[in-house]
Amino acid sequence: MSLRFSLMGPVRAWRDEEEVGLGPRQQRAVLAALLLNNGIRLSNEQLIGMVWDEPTPSALMALRTYVYKIRKTLPELHLKSMDGGYTVRAEIVDDCRGEPLEGLRSAYFDAQRVRLGDYRLKVREDCLERELDVLELQKHVAAHPLRERPRALLMRALYLEGRQGEALDHFHRARALLNEELGLEPGPELREVHARILNGDLSAPRRPEQLLPDLVDFTGRAEEIAQALRTLPGTVGITGMRGSGKTALATRIGHLVKGRFPDGQIFVRGRDVAGELLRAVGVENPVGDRAALWREKARGKRFLVVVDDVQDAATVRDLATPGSAMILTSVRRMDELPGVTWLKTAGLAEREARDFFRKVLGPARVDAEPEQAGVLLERLSRLPGPIRVIGGRLSSRPHWTIGMVLQQMEREGKLAGVIPSDCVAMLAPLIAAEERLSDPERHMLMCFARQDAEVIDSQRAADLSGADPGEIEMVLESLAGVHLIEPLVLGRYRLPRFVRFYFRLRTPALTG
Structure with missing residues (x-):
């Protein structure tokens, strides 16, 4: 779950997309003080001084009560006690809402409100820059007539709507106001937008949306x-x-x-x-x-x-x-x-792998051969990529059974170093992984795959290869680093079945 906070307007919190109630004003004040010092340890005395201008003797007890209630309401906040103080680490979002720290009153919050007010203007202008809404920009410019950035944004928005004359008029009005009020000429941002409008080369800001499409059959994780x-x-x-x-x-x-x-x-x-x-x-x-x-x-x-x-x-x-x-x-x-x-990421959990296989191939065919489906998924180490490929191959062969695929894999496992053409897509992840292996790494996997060994022992590996045990340990750790073997305990590793299958295919070619 994701927990995030806002200090712009009332102090607010959301768990994922659901807003969380934060309790009475003083409890929210304690939380706000912690969030304003995100990641910094605050002593009891510092927190009391921030929340109460004239604390009473009961302030310490009240503080502890509020901290207890905050922990109970927001357990994932991980509000930590350290040496008579507290610290939090949280995600604070800028949602462009009302007066900062709305409803909280103390000298500390008043000072923070001024700082956040300036920051809020910038946040609001960041939002306006994304939207380039002429009406909202006009309201903001009217409320803050001497701020140059929103005027530049308004000029840009008007120009992009085809209102070039109004955009240029805003520049001249801004220039006159700045001269009259401050004795200044427009700054570089206003001048640049003005020049680009005159040159006709002002374009809309680019907003990239490049995520790959989400997979409708995504399963687990x-x-x-x-x-x-x-x-x-x-x-x-x-x-x-x-x-x-x-x-x-x-x-x-x-x-x-x-x-x-x-x-x-x-x-x-x-x-x-x-x-x-x-x-x-x-x-x-x-x-x-x-x-x-x-x-x-x-x-x-x-x-x-x-x-x-x-x-x-x-x-x-x-x-x-x-x-x-x-x-x-x-x-x-x-x-x-x-x-x-x-x-x-590793292989999917057993149930998730079966659910994914049912989505790819269709539930009827998978459920018709539950035992064979389980064996096949284990041979693929329940990896999503190979499951998708084998499911696709079966989908294109409506008269094949899962048992037939298992028989085919048995025959292929006995081939003399040749990867069948219709296996290339399924084995593509391991083909790519092998290209990056050193000769000792490839030789190590080949040795144990030939024996169909599930567990690799570093001492046994040294005996098989004749290499120094220290050198063997480096080879094994390098293979573990790319997840071709899995560490169990010191000196012992598991060789996944899918990796064993691939390097059994490759063994004759590698050994000549």
């Missing part, structure tokens, strides 16, 4: 999705072997949260991540430090960025920006990236 929703707008990383559904999971999460990122959603696959992000927002030929330029373009905005199949941590290291979110997918977990919450 409830725990991983819940953890991602708790993390965003932080950075979420999804790791797992090829074919385990990393991209599908990232896409599903993206569609669930895209409404929280009104400036757009960007999907990138490739090594020039910063360049692709810039092109998505209209910078066609970026020069210089692309990461710095992206951070500048994304400042004050809320983008959802999905970077698929990250190959190198350096390509995404400096791209996170406040308010925006990133979802990364990578075969290898990149622990060198700071501030990433990593999720791991």
